Amino acid sequence: MALLEITDLHAALEDGGKPILKGVSLTIRPGEVHAVMGPNGAGKSTLSNVIAGRPGFVVTGGSVTYDGQDLLALDADARARAGVFLAFQYPVEIPGVATATFLKTAINARRKAAGEPEIEALEFLKRMKANAKALGVVEDMLKRPVNVGFSGGEKKRAEVLQMAMLEPRLCLLDETDSGLDIDALRVVADGVNALRGPDRGMLVITHYQRLLDYIVPDVVHVLVDGRIVKSGDKALALDLEAHGYAQFAGAAA
């Protein structure tokens, strides 16, 4: 069974806003990593936001099925608890809430929904320290409020750390490479690659080919003006790098 099946998805901004997604279809099977590339304004971030259930968008047609269930019927928090994780392009700051506290609250929310007891403090600490170490996240950062005063690179690493801790089945990475220098990119990519597995699917959204040198996708989709105009393997990304998106300008019309 497919992990994520998007069929002819149409979405627009709320309150009669303009349509952004105009019939997107793609299928991610467990274990696969898909990349979505496209020019600015093509609808890449909208796609990840609609899957995650962000307010402000309305689905005007099509369907999204996750692990056999109608994902669009679930509230955003229920989608997250079902295993959908979005690594944000711009992670927000939550003053006064320590990163560790935030993570623990998120883990326990899942456990509570699943009828499980809260995570043991010791187990939580052990897992957090191990994950933090792997991602080069210093412990001091875990005590600091969520994303407050973090550098761009720290924010992205913290996102991947959360992803590792929450063990989602579907990871949506929204322009995770933006704002990262090459060293930070490598660390983040290593973190993401460590999470690849036979049960987990990933949708990696990026503007540049660069990220895909590190997170090598199984399938590459080109999104232009709200539609997938071409799909292919890793070579497609290199082709785009060489020739740009202009070649698809006609297809979008």
Add this chain to the structure above:
Amino acid sequence: MVATQETVERIAEATGRYKYGFITDIDSDKAPKGLNEDIVRFISAKKDEPDWLLEWRLKAYRHWLTMREPSWAKLGYPPIDYQDAYYYAAPKSPEDAPKSLDEVDPELLRTYEKLGIPLREQEMLAGVAVDAVFDSVSVATTYKKKLEDMGVIFCPISEAVQRYPELVQRYLGSVVPYSDNFFATLNSAVFTDGSFVYVPKGLRCPMELSTYFRINERNTGQFERTLIIADEGSYVSYLEGCTAPQRDENQLHAAVVELVTMDDAEIKYSTVQNWYPGDENGKGGIYNFVTKRGACRGRDSKIMWTQVETGSAITWKYPSCILQGDNSVGEFYSVAITNNAQQADTGTKMIHIGKNTRSRVISKGIAAGRADQTYRGLVRMMPKAEGARNYTQCDSLLIGDRCGAHTVPYIETRNPTAQVEHEATTSRISDDQLFYCLQRGIPQEDAVTLIVNGFCKEVLQTLPMEFAVEAQKLVGVSLEGSVG
């Protein structure tokens, strides 16, 4: 402490008039409705008070008659009919109390549960008349004995009037004079009970003093009077109230708290106020008009107020510090949460008199529903306050689009070397913050609680640890239903 017939007769002789027959029946549990000199005498007689205290009450009452209820606060409520209230009621007898938790309002029990209050404490809080409560009596007794051995006096103020009259007489009204303001003056005339604390020279009281331990002796009613004195070089931390919602059949509450610190002494006073806020429309909620003031009399002394205000329909409260001693320090940390139709006008006054006095004010206001709240704070630098400093930070958080937050700072400085800083912000819980939490699987109400607790952190962490944990839960419970 039931007044004797002689006392009544003595009063009768002294005053020569009793309009109401009730006064001869000293065992009656309730004074009739209304307020007049006889009621004041009745209360005083009930408590077998010395003449000076009765005189003081009467002075207050007579002064009160000349005063008008203040109207400057940003609060709206129907006029209070002071003649339509009871000013004295004896403790309820055990026969009237609920026999078990089954007889207690289920809504109240649900809240206790959310706050994680153990069953036995629930019974105590709900006033259930069961033997289980006796356990806590013995705990309280041991605790009192320990304090007494150290020389700390901690007892109901009515008991202190009998046992330590010279201390009470010296300090009562010395910080909040009987003529201070409408509500404090009313309290001076009719206060029923409250706490008295005296910490002797050089003693650092190792235990938190808590009204909780006095819960069984408690019939402080709506006019509570508290007096705390920290003698030279001493320290005490005092906790008032409790996170569990408290109901009271009396709508009007007007408490007075006076604190005094001598040289090098420190008082830390923490409050969690969770009186019944009324229904969604504020109906039936408590009106809470409180005067709290501390005097840093000695040099290098310190008073720190921390308050978490979540209850009451109306809150009118400005815990203040008079910084008389050189180098004395006043601090005020406040979280005020108003939801539904609650209104709060609260803040502080920092009066700098001595040299190099310092004050710090951190106020966090959260308004949700249709609630309105105002921070009102005065910082006054007197001419002799050389080198005095104040820092004030007021942050307001709005939840929804029908509530209001207002900041009204009053800054007066009459010394050119004094420094005053004031910062204020107003913000909302952003949709992005909420979505970020939701996306991590945290349900909406928990997300609001998390964000608001983060917003209040600076204040909550000044509370004693156990209290802080309870207060965090309380924040969540207070904001239930505010989003979505």
